[in-house]
Amino acid sequence: VSTFRNVVLLSGGVGGARFAHGLAQVVDAERLTLIVNTGDDLVHWGLYVCPDLDTVMYTLAGRADEARGWGLRDETFGVLDGMRAFGAPDWFALGDRDLATHLVRSEALARGRSLSDVTQQLCAALGVRTRVLPMCDTPRRTLIESCDHGLLAFQEWLVKLRAPRVKAVHFEGADTPTAAALAALDAAELIVIGPSNPYVSIDPILSLSGVRERVASKPTIALSPIVHGRAVKGPLAEMLRELAGSAPGAGAIAVHYGELLSGLVVERGDEASVRALPVLGTNTVMGGSTDRARLAREVLQFAEGLK
Ligand code: FO1
Numbered sequence: 001v002s003t004f005r006n007v008v009l010l011s012g013g014v015g016g017a018r019f020a021h022g023l024a025q026v027v028d029a030e031r032l033t034l035i036v037n038t039g040d041d042l043v044h045w046g047l048y049v050c051p052d053l054d055t056v057m058y059t060l061a062g063r064a065d066e067a068r069g070w071g072l073r074d075e076t077f078g079v080l081d082g083m084r085a086f087g088a089p090d091w092f093a094l095g096d097r098d099l100a101t102h103l104v105r106s107e108a109l110a111r112g113r114s115l116s117d118v119t120q121q122l123c124a125a126l127g128v129r130t131r132v133l134p135m136c137d138t139p140r141r142t143l144i145e146s147c148d149h150g151l152l153a154f155q156e157w158l159v160k161l162r163a164p165r166v167k168a169v170h171f172e173g174a175d176t177p178t179a180a181a182l183a184a185l186d187a188a189e190l191i192v193i194g195p196s197n198p199y200v201s202i203d204p205i206l207s208l209s210g211v212r213e214r215v216a217s218k219p220t221i222a223l224s225p226i227v228h229g230r231a232v233k234g235p236l237a238e239m240l241r242e243l244a245g246s247a248p249g250a251g252a253i254a255v256h257y258g259e260l261l262s263g264l265v266v267e268r269g270d271e272a273s274v275r276a277l278p279v280l281g282t283n284t285v286m287g288g289s290t291d292r293a294r295l296a297r298e299v300l301q302f303a304e305g306l307k
Contacts, residue, residue, distance in 0.1 A: 008188040012037030012052045012201025014069040014233055015225055016194030017059040022292030024060050029129035033184040038134045039142030039204035042155045044092050047102035048109055061126040072097045091160045116178050133181050135205045140173040142200050163235035166242050169199050177208040185214035190303050193222035197236045198256045219262045221303050224250040227267040249273045263306050265299055
């Protein structure tokens with residue numbers, strides 16, 4: 001269906017993970033690399049948690065809890081109940097099965113193994129053959145400068161305070177992407193920016209040294225995370241108003257990525273809001289697994305047509 005030898009997806013959040021699942025069904029594992037946001041990472045209960053990496057791994061493994069949008073299906077929360085009884089923070093719910101991931105990862109990092117290395121180990125154990133690369137092997141935290149609660153760590157902003165109004169987004173920590181991520185971008189014939197929040201899922205990746213210029217030098221397609229003026233999930237519509245002063249629409253996504261894009265995939269009916277850029281209008285709100293593969297095929301065909 002596509003002659004692209006190497007496809008790279010920039011992904012964060014639930015939408016990015018679902019589209020990654022679609023691509024993984026239509027592009028051979030050797031020809032697809034996922035570069036995943038780690039700006040959402042946090043230390044919780046003394047464990048190193050990587051929400052976007054875990055959501056991608058669990059989704060590709062077919063074990064994600066689709067209703068919740070994060071964590072594992074058939075999950076129990078016995079440890080959470082125990083932690084709550086001890087007065088430990090319970091605003092970020094780590095499930096019992098999910099904890100195994102955080103324990104293995106935290107132990108590996110404590111021994112000095114890299115995040116890339118332990119991610120590879122976790123993917124292999126989950127039967128995920130597609131390459132899943134963290135954007136960084138060192139901490140690069142997304143901080144939200146909120147209007148009314150000062151500077152907030154990402155999960156405190158998103159989950160604990162339920163995404164209050166945003167004044168600015170900052171990235172803290174070394175801006176060093178992993179060598180593997182840069183090599184994947186160098187080898188890419190097509191780069192896809194998933195239907196993720198540009199500010200807190202994609203910009204953390206683009207902000208890393210050497211990434212933006214590599215993306216700018218390759219054919220790059222983005223999928224709009226805004227459908228008919230609303231975010232499929234999360235606070236993006238409000239962030240577009242607060243940060244860009246723009247009405248939430250596919251056009252605002254095109255403006256945000258600017259010159260990086262060779263094309264934009266939008267929900268059918270949203271095409272007119274995008275200027276001076278090849279646009280594909282289709283059904284972008286993904287249902288189950290086959291629907292994700294359908295969308296991935298359409299995106300690859302759209303990209304072929306732009307060659
Ligand atoms: N999101 C919530 O809204 N509430 C939670 O308690 C929560 C727990 C959680 C645990 C592990 C994990 O990997 C993700 C979790 N998320 C939770 C989602 C997470 O905040 C977001 O998926 C990403 O950080 C943004 O894409």
